[in-house]
Amino acid sequence: MRPYIKFLKTRFQSLLQYRAAAWAGIVCQFFWGIIMIMALEAFYRSSDRTAPMELSRAVGYIWLGQAFLGMLPWNIDRDMDRMVRDGSLCYELLKPLDLHFYWFLRAFSWRFSTMILRVIPQLIFAALILPMLGLGEWALILPKNPLVYPLWVVSVFLALLLSSTITTAANITLIWSVSGSGTSQLLGSFVTLFSGMVVPLPFFPDRWQAFLTFQPFHGLCDGPNRIFTGDIPLSRVPGEWGLQVFWILFFFLLGRILTAAGQKHLAVQGG
C-alpha cells in the first residue's frame, strides 16, 4: 500500500498548485448559479402549477451542484491523453503496481483536489455571504437536523468514488482512440445533463423520473444534493447509498476489464 499512498501525496501537492485558475472558475460559477436561480425564481413566480420541489430546495440544489462541480467526471485526464499520444504510457506499464488501481488513484486525486479547492469558498459564499448581502432568499439553507450532515458526507464521498471510477474507465478508452476530445465532449454532455447540473433532475417530466434515479450519474450530484436539502427523506438514504455502491462496483469492474483488454491491444510505436 505504501507506494500508492506516496503517489497520492505527491499528486495532491502538484494539483493544488492551480489556485489562480480555481478562483477564476469560482467567480464564473457564482455568476452561473445566480443566473440559474434568478431564472428559476422567475419560473416559480410566473406559474401556478406545482413545482417538483420548493424554491428554497431548488436554490440549495443549485449551490451544492456548483460547489461540487470540480468533482464531476466531465472530462478525461489530459496527461493520460498526452501519454497515449507520445508513448510515455509504457513507463506506466513498467511500474510494479496494479495498473488499474494506480490509474484509479490518479483519477481520485485529480477529482478530489479540484473539488476541495472550490467547495469551501463556494459554500461560504452560498450559505453565509449571500444572506449578509441581503439576498437571503438566494442562499443555501443549512439543514436543521444534525443527522443529515454525516449521512450527506458519506453520500458525497461515494459520489467522489463513483466519479473516480467513471473517470478511470473513460481514461482507459483513450488506448483505443487517438484523440481524446471526442470522448471527453460526449462524456461531458451526458454527465452534466444526467447528474442534474443543467437542471435539477426532478424538474424533468415525471414519467422519466424512474429512469433518472437508476441511471449512474444520479449518484454524482442529484442524490447527495437532495439528501442535503431534505428532498430525499433520511429513511431513503441507505437506498441511495446502495445505488451509488452498485454503480461504483460496476464502473470499477468495467475499468479492470478495459485495462486488461487494453494492455493486450496496446502497441507502442518505436521511440
Place this chain on the structure above:
Amino acid sequence: MDHIRLYGAYAAQSFKSQLEYRASLFLQMLGQFLINIIEFSALWTLFDRFGNLKGWTLEEAAFCYGLVGIIFALADFLTRGLDIAGDLIRSGEFDRFLLRPRSVFLQLLGYELSLKRMGRFAQGAFIFFWALSRLSLEWSTGKILLILYTIPCGIAFFMGLMTIQAALSIKSVQSLEFMNVLTYGGVQTAQYPLSIYRNLFRRFFTFAVPLGCVTYYPSLIVLGKSDSLVSWAGFGWISPLAGLAFLGLSLMLFTRALSWYVSTGS
C-alpha cells in the same frame, strides 16, 4: 484594402490547416452541436414544467436563445486569437506579432478562425429557425433588416469583450479566465429574456455592458413585446449600435495597453 487582403490570406491559411484533419474537425463540430442541444433541454424542461416565463412562451424564449447562439458562435469563430492572447504573451510568442509591420489586432484576429465553432452556430440557427417556424410573427422589411443588422452588431459586442480580455492580458501578462464571466456568463444571461432578472442586473447588461442592446431589445421588436426598464418602444431599433460603440471603446483600450506592453523575455 491591404488589411482586407491580408486578413483574407490569414483566413485561407487557417481554413487550410484545419481542413487537414477533416474527420476530427467534423466530430468536434458534431460534439459542439450535441452539447448545445443538450443545454437547450434545460430551457425546454422548465417550460414543460411551468408553462410560461413571465408571459414568455418557449418559442419566444427560444428565439432569443437561438439569436444569441448564432451571434456568439460567429464571434467565437472570429476571435480565437484574442481569446488566447494571454497564452501567446506568456510564452513570448506575442513578441513576433509586434515585430511585423502590420496591425497587431489584425494579426490576432487572423491567428485562427476556429471552424469547429460552426457546430455551435448550427445549433443556434437550428433553434432560431425552429422558433420562427412555430411563431406566427408579422414580418416587415424593417424587422428583417433589424435582425440582419443586429447580428454583426452583436458580433462586435462579443469581439469587444474579447478585445478587453486581450488588452488586460497585455497589461497583466496573464490569461484572464475571469473575463469568461462576461463572455460565457453573458451568453448564459442572454439565453433568458432580460426581463426575468432583477433591475440592477438588467441595467448592468443594458447600459454598462450592452449585451441586452444587441439581443434582447431587438428581439422585443420582432416579437412585438415590451419591457418595463426602457419604456420607449423604439429603443430596440437603435440599441444594436451600442455593440459597435462598445467595440470602438475596447479597441481604444487595446491600443493603450499595447503601449504598456513588457515582454516576458525568453
